[in-house]
Amino acid sequence: MRRPLAAACIWIALLAVPFWLPLMGGYTDLATRALIYAIAASGLNLLLGYTGGLSFGHAAYFGLGAYGAGLCLIHVAPSLPLAILAGTVLGGIAGILIGPLVMRRKGIYFSMITIAFGQMFYFIAVRWNGLTGGEDGLTGFSRVPVQIGGHAVMLGPERFYYLVLAVFALVMAVIWQILRSPLGHGFVAVRENPTRLRFLGVAVERQIWVAFAISAFIAALAGALNALLTGFASPDNLGWQLSGSFVVICVLGGMRSVWGPFLGAAIFIVAQDYLSSITQNWMSFIGLIFILAVLFFPQGLLGFSRLKASR
Amino acid sequence: MSLLKLENVSRRFGALQALKPLSLSVAPGELRAIIGPNGAGKTTLFNLISGFFPPSSGTISFAGEPITAVTPSALVRRGIIRTFQITQVFLSLTVRENFRVAAEAALGLQLRPWISRATRAQVEAKVEELAEMSRLGPKLDRTVGEMSHGDQRVVEVGIALSRRPRLLLLDEPTAGMGDEETSHMTDFIRRLNKDQGITILFVEHDMAIVFGIADRITVLDNGALLAEGSAAEISANPRVQEAYLGAAENAA
């Protein structure tokens, strides 16, 4: 019964972040960003860790979520829920459309194609100046007040943190439910042995497509929240470096664990924030995190046992 | 009437004629062994029947319906299930999880993110049934990758049973097994055939097993059909002795 206890402790700590983080020299937006990355990485991990699809292009869906939310606020209506929905749907639909082009490919080939499609969205964002603001990114929107029971409630850093925390909890619940359902069992079976699954009469490609689409939806949801956090959507939100970061977050935390991406995201965001405050060369150090994670923590900080069993 | 019927089926890979045109018929309820030296075309034959790749010529029919260019997953739905020479299971999962995936696939639940309590009970009942049939009940919560080779093979057959096969194709079911494991597997195969009435086609190198349990034997050599008949007929067939059994004895 140690696991539920540990989970309870994590949730309590997360609920209390605005109280203890400033005491430790942090700021609430940092925790919000960590949660947003945790959402995106958890979504990716459904594909990466559980289905075995090595997507290196998930920033594309994150970025589309960010642009979708921003564009909705600017051009459609000043509504926060609508913006989040618009971003999620935009990125999710892109995932549904790209899925069939990659689902038949495996291993390295899958990675290459997902990277390349990620770049496609990147260049669309950079070049479609009139709509996206080009290289400078999309600006001119901010968190508008939310209507709750007839009151306009402004979401400051703390309130926004709790909104993101609620979304994170929801996403974790969805992932948890998927993993205990036939759908999730099918994902794991694809990772373990697609041939066996095919000869049980299961359409393996369709299973991968569904995993791809769900993970794109979740990444896009995170992207939409990120745009609302920073008040801006940038081409970097779609870039290959962010895609790689999501993967390394999953690896660092542990790809075979539901909490792995969260742990990886927390470490990654804190390290990034600290490094960029002390050195110009923070990119080198992030790169170093990649290399060290691969060489020394290939199974992640959480969840050794099952992976070992398969070797 | 025959359950499985191959007419003039052949397969070539580029310049290699892996299987020369051959015809074959398997009756319902039969336990049929396919034997032959390495490279005789046994696995190619299995791959053709299970839809791994289509034949270069000829037709295959199952229960009276043509299945020549049907995909593996569609064949599975019609009741043709196979195992592989190299054991194909979900290694890092437990036996229970292996059976559960198989049961959910059999019930067509694979894309359901949520199932009712009743459906879940149905899945669990199926898992129990598979555990019962494969006699792996006590080992249900072991990780398959940590089990013996023989047990892994049994798990694989157990998984195959989830689809209630009408025709079960077993590719070297006892390969690499010790004596005790082999006799377990042999009993298992016989039980499935006699008690469950499943038609079984198996490739095997161990002649003691072949002549011990098979109703009929098909001998392939060099991609062609050499002989077919009962155990007694095959062991008395001079061509078989010459081309296969004699060669094996000489080699030994």
Add this chain to the structure above:
Amino acid sequence: MEALLIYSAFNGLITGIFYALMALGLSLILGLNGVINFAHGTFMALGAYLAFTIEPYVGFWASLVCAPLLAVVLGLLVERWLIRPLYGRDPLFSLLLTFGLAMIMEDLIRTIWGSVGQPFALPAYLNTPLSGSLFFLTGYRLVVILITALITGGLFAALRYTRIGIRIRAGNADLETISAMGVNIYVLRAANFGIGIFLAGLAGILAAGQLGLSPSMGSSLIMPSFVAIIVGGVGSLMGSVLGGLIIGIASGLTAALYPVAQEVVIYAIMAVVLVIRPRGLLGQEGLLE
């Protein structure tokens, strides 16, 4: 209009040559080492910057050989100490590792040589147009075409006729057989990695002469090289070259007709190829999967 199209197509051909050289090296490494070398682009940039530094001392032509060799030295160290431990492991790990390496190398290039772009000095006689009517055909561009033709021709000949080349190709097809034949697979892989890096370094210098130097030149050229491999077909070296030239020319033409889509068109071509011919133009089915 016609002149503009010819001019643009030729521009695209030159860019396509850079893609092709990059894709060829990536393809070699992908085939025998089983690794997507994401740092390939930064090795390319490194080659260019090294040439930039040594050119004043040794001259353009010598830098064309020396700088890639220096990049190869670093490449071999990386192969030996970082990539070799990952052979046979999930491709995820080598990809992540080279990802990190690319970040570090790009950052170091920025630190050493500065983050603003710089021109790469070419000998004056290479920079003048050869004729008035074909103003876009400078001596340098001719040199780029000739060198690339020579190098790729030489490489294909070497792969066909030399012992190491035959082994690299055989290793591509079946690693187990080749190691059972008593070939030291580690040496073979290191040599192959070195050849790939040499091609990247060379592509870097040639590209620098045309496009100038910038720390991010690597990451902007490596993505199209991935696409070149996918379009040409994974597992086919010839396909990678062909894929590079096709997307280069397509991008060049688009730059003239509809400039905003000049990058996107590359990915659109990839999407079309994936739909109509998933294994790529010259690719084999099921390789590396």
